[in-house]
Amino acid sequence: MKTIIKLFSASAFVLALNSCGGVPEEKTADAGEEKAFAVAEVLEMVAKENDVTRTLYTKAIVGGGKKQGMKFDEDWRKDDVEAGPLPALFLRGIATSIRKSPVPLGLYLGSDFPVNAANKFEGKQAELFTQIKKDQKPQFFYDEGQKLHTAMFADLASAGACVSCHNKHPQTSKSDWVLGDVMGATTWQYPKDSLTYKETVAVLNSYSQGTVDIYMEYLDEIKAFEESEKPEIGDKWPAEGNYLPTPEVFLDSVRKLSSYETMKHLVAAK
Template sequence: MNYFKKIYKIKYVALFLTAKIMVSCGGVPEEDTEKKSSSKIFAVADVLTLVAEENDVTRTLYTKAIVGAGKKQGLKFDEDWQDDEVEAGPLPALFLRGISSDIRKSDVPLGLYLGSDYPINASNKFQGKQAELFKKIKENQIPQHFFEEDQKMYTSMFADLAVAAPCVNCHNDHESTTKTDWKLGDVMGATTWQYPSDSLSYKEAFDVIRAYRNGTKAIYNAYLEEIASFTDQATKPEIGKKWPSKGFYLPTAEVFIDSVRKITSYHSLEKLLAATEEKSNSGLVSN
């Protein structure tokens, strides 16, 4: 895929930076209270922005390169994809729900959900403060960061755009839709992320990214397992290194996730290092 070429050239730089960061973490599982406090060097809004940006890449890749291109090859996607009688894959919103579900099973206190003012599922409609802030997001697409008093959670909301025709068509045509004139580029909703602390240590920041990536792998593997259970051999794509753009194929979970990482890893590491250097210069990072 051509848009990976530039990132691939800096792959080894990214790996080097990863090693540098992990060494600087010290790898010590238990720290005294003073050291724990001084190691909280990442603002929660920065970390949630980081993982939200990776989520944007993941969902865009899934929506365009898997769902969009896959439909052209005969692959099917359905909201009831896990029903025994349905031989299909998850729609983009359900792909995100699968990631969220896996994160909830982990020991990382990261919350993720997708809301809207015109959701297909009424339970996903924004209420209260989030509804008010979403109005601002629809106007300017600027993320909103705030403390959710009711839940005692630091919260970040990011615009969820209609990036591909399958998103628009699904929402316009769905039997439960409350809006039928969606178009490409519209702010269809917002991904909302939550974390219980206002700052994170190296380990906590990496744990957030790890939990998200594990969730991505879990839902993608669930899709591949669903394909393995298809009774009609004609509906089973070949799974390997090729993408639907090349024919009736699907990439493995490793190929899909590696593609996301090639796009996001260097950017993520740059941000983490920048935050480290800023805190170090201000004397807030202990040696």
């Protein structure tokens, strides 16, 4: 029973991670030293968080925001473009933030028919992606060349906006995507085959921190808007009007939608 209590408080601690710091300090000195999770399990947990984050951003921010006249663009970072990041670039922002963190987690979004040719799967990943398209099941392998444990998860056309934007994009290599299609896959990499509790928490935290970082970059862009009407940043969402949630409100919704699954894994660990 004691262990359970400890694990519960540890997962509550993951879920309560705060949005402005990096990796929080351990509360108990002895916690998390032994190997608790296989790398595949951890990558599955973080991929689940990513699904929720990605769908929430695409539907509630991009989908909802467009209805309010907000713009989202590939060139969102350019000074003369007053827009927010497209979903794929939001994900890349998260990946960039993780890469700059001390956590050795890699994240990449690819496809067999990409909009951006640089996102085309090659080699082993291309091979496994054909299988993912058939059964939508995750694929795991050890990349001998890079010496990295690699997991791939289907990236589904979960919102109408995914399909319509890709189909009519001038650089698209496929224009008949339909809702529910496997449009690509997220590839996750980590150097070790198992992780301690502490390392697992660090992976999950670096993902959340990545979300906050790219979202804050978006809000910073908005501050610099000169022509466009600026949405009000607070606790409301675009569905209610010209509003955007703060990073805390956004992350809070991600947690509400995904944390139960993540917690189940963390609690079942020992």
